[in-house]
Amino acid sequence: MSRIRLNQEYRNKIANRMRVHIEAEDTQEKEKFFQERENFKAHQDKTWELAKLCVERQYPKEDVSMAHYLQDKYPNVNTIAKDSCFHFGYMGKPEEHDEDDKYITKHFDFRLNGDIDGVDRQDEIEGYRPQSRDFGYAYFRDELKAQDSCNPDITIEMEGKDSNPHWTKYTDANDKYLGSSSGRNNLTSYSDKWDKDYELDLIGREYCRDRQIAVSREEYKTFEMWQQKKGQLIMAHYKWIKSVLEQMKEIKMGLKGYKYLDEALELCTELGLNVQEDEVIRCNSTGLVIYNPKNLAERIKGMKNKNVSREDKIKARLLYEHNQAIN
Secondary structure (H helix, E strand, C coil), X not given: CCCCECCHHHHHHHHHHHHHHHHHCCCHHHHHHHHHHHHHHHHHHHXXXXXXXXXXXXXCHHHHHHHHHHHHHCCCXXXXXXXXXXXEEEEEXXXXXXXXXXXXXXXXXXXXXXXXXXCCCCCCCCCCCCCCCHHHHHHCHHHHHCCCCCCCCHHHHCCCCCXXXXXXXXXXXXXXXXXXXXXXXXXXXXXXXXXXXXXXXXXXXXCHHHCEEEXXXXXXXXXXHHHHHHHHHHHHHHHHHHHXXXXXXXXXXXXXXXXXXXXXXXXXXXXXXXXXXHHHHHCCHHHXXXXXXXXXXXXXXXXXXXXXXXXXXXXHHHHHHHHHHHC
């Protein structure tokens, strides 16, 4: 029996299947990402309670109610603004910064696309800010991954590359699905729900930099720790997908050097993935990943019972990835 030559179509099919297989594997990087993601919401909610306490200490509820009353009564009064980000600060000691007593402050943003570096960028043109999208892509990775038009890993995949239509296509689709594509004043979907869960009525002008809120050093460090946890989730996502991409780079290099299909299938077997020759030949590159019977069945099941908890969605995703690895 003559050997089947390995053409580019077959290479693409096998590479697509290997990507699914590698993402389904239990690795330290993947486990770290899952841990950071599943622990984050509780950490944010706890930190938000502290933020409410600090804000209400400076803007007592009765004063906010009075401001609401005056604003509703007089059309020329506009003094209440909803906000989800705050400038918290405290008076630092010389040993903290080698200077005389100095007011230490940072910008803490609880929104889904909020910055994580403590810099207030509200004067900047609406659009991509450093790591402003990355948190949402990491936290809602499963939801984005389930959409054919989205790619939650696109920023990592495009690292080091110039802006291009492929990158723009997926960031636009991701932002549209998460509900942030029309700017901060026209949020929908996940972004709208997330941001509304972290909103307070404050007295003052629209921008939070006009409202410096004094906190204790211990409270400030708690906010910093929460901000760091947000960055740690982004970094865990980055390290996991980066490890996947590095493996895929080696696999694609190997596939490029093979001449025959049986060599590529042997590589799959050695890496723990069982792919049959007829499966590669009969399917298109998308079909190899999704449309063999077991994968198609899992995909169809995933379309049912959409009103499920986030925990159940994650369990379903893990089961899907497990079955992908077995297949």
